[in-house]
Amino acid sequence: MSFDDYNKREGMTPRQIADLFTSVASSYDQIWTIPSYRDPIHVSECVSDFFKEDKRASVRILDVAAGTGMLAEQLWKKGFRQLDGLGPSSGMMGEAMKKGVYTNYYLEFMDENPISTLKTDTYDCVVAAGAFNIGLLPCAALLEMVRLVKPGGVICFGILDARFTEVKDYIDRLEPLMQWLEQDGAWQLLDKKHYDDSYDQDPGNLFRYIVRASDVQVKQYIQKLRHAH
């Protein structure tokens, strides 16, 4: 089974999906070709637009669902040097580490649970490319992203328009959670940039949120998500 056979991923456990990525890791970059998959490029452009060139080398960035490091490669080209990766697939991590673009790579799932090795307010920026899809980041990963970014820092991720309605976990949950976090003062939308070509011809948005307070009430949001559908 191919990693991008999305419908078959429905019903698989997070561990099975991580193992699926491991099984394709060595050919991932060739399959997932840059010309048709533009999310890493878009995310890196939006992050570069936020941080001045002379400061970039010291900006601490966590790349969530880092995979083989395609986004980190783009960020590296723009002058960012303090990059950590995070993802659950050992095979993807192995490929990423060959590229020398990450200082640390945390072999972890991101969800609502705090990652014990990472302290609150560690990063200036969290990024995620190709990370919101069937079987990948759960909605509640946003809560952990907010915890990890210092107030005033930025979270930048892309989501294809169709994912909000075709990924079961996201229907009536992902967009509301993004809004609840804003209403509650945890983060503030800086902007949302629309692209016609995030992946192949599929349109999507690149979101940039400024973190305002990292002490999110995780349990309260999990309750709200449970009741959302």
Ligand SMILES: C[S@@+](CC[C@H](N)C(=O)[O-])C[C@H]1O[C@@H](n2cnc3c(N)ncnc32)[C@H](O)[C@@H]1O
């Ligand atoms: C489509 S790949 C994207 C990789 C990379 N960001 C890119 O743009 O090429 C999705 C990645 O998400 C990882 N992943 C799946 N579930 C995850 C989770 N809960 N937390 C973090 N990463 C996850 C997979 O192991 C895989 O490497």
